[in-house]
Amino acid sequence: MSRLPPRAHKWVRGGVDYGPLLVFVAVNFVTHDLIKATGALVAASAVALVVGFTVERRIAWMPLVAGGAAMVFGGLTVLFHDETFVKLKPTVMNTAFGVILLGGLVLKKNPLKAVLGEALLLPEEAWRKLTLRYGLFFLALAALNEAVWRTQPNDVWVLFRFPGLMILALIFSFTQAPLIMKYTKSDADPGSKPPE
Numbered sequence: 001m002s003r004l005p006p007r008a009h010k011w012v013r014g015g016v017d018y019g020p021l022l023v024f025v026a027v028n029f030v031t032h033d034l035i036k037a038t039g040a041l042v043a044a045s046a047v048a049l050v051v052g053f054t055v056e057r058r059i060a061w062m063p064l065v066a067g068g069a070a071m072v073f074g075g076l077t078v079l080f081h082d083e084t085f086v087k088l089k090p091t092v093m094n095t096a097f098g099v100i101l102l103g104g105l106v107l108k109k110n111p112l113k114a115v116l117g118e119a120l121l122l123p124e125e126a127w128r129k130l131t132l133r134y135g136l137f138f139l140a141l142a143a144l145n146e147a148v149w150r151t152q153p154n155d156v157w158v159l160f161r162f163p164g165l166m167i168l169a170l171i172f173s174f175t176q177a178p179l180i181m182k183y184t185k186s187d188a189d190p191g192s193k194p195p196e
Helices: 006-031 034-056 061-080 084-106 111-116 124-151 154-175 177-188
Strands: none
Touching: 006 034, 006 061, 006 154, 034 061, 034 084, 034 154, 061 084, 084 111, 084 124, 084 154, 111 124, 124 154, 124 177, 154 177
């Protein structure tokens, strides 16, 4: 069990989540070499996972997925000296998330609720709407990544990758607040029905 105070744990989590991307951006803008920046991303992702495990004695699934994907796509980039692999990572990952969410709806499952259900108490209708919206959003991010990396110089794509994608995700999440609030209020008052 780690002896770090809770505030220190938050800093470690932030470092695990965003540290490798900050290293990637910094090395790219110092060297203007995407292959070297990707090598730094792979190394930083490995270090972040080790630090996260050492401090918390576990690795949360999102950092594990993100770090693992960074090491796989980054490793292929460095191994084959081909920038395409690292540029395809956001496309592949966002497409996978979109397909999982939308496929879950088709199969009458709700992966988003499985991940966030403890944090948000919402009725099934709200989860279905959120899942549909997030599924389509992830597919839109995948398409946008394809457009950016195929038409823009590396430095533009790197900034789009981080912090651009994170900013877009935050903005989209904020736009979902009215839906969440509507159903939260409705759930708190069983006699009321949310407006269509």
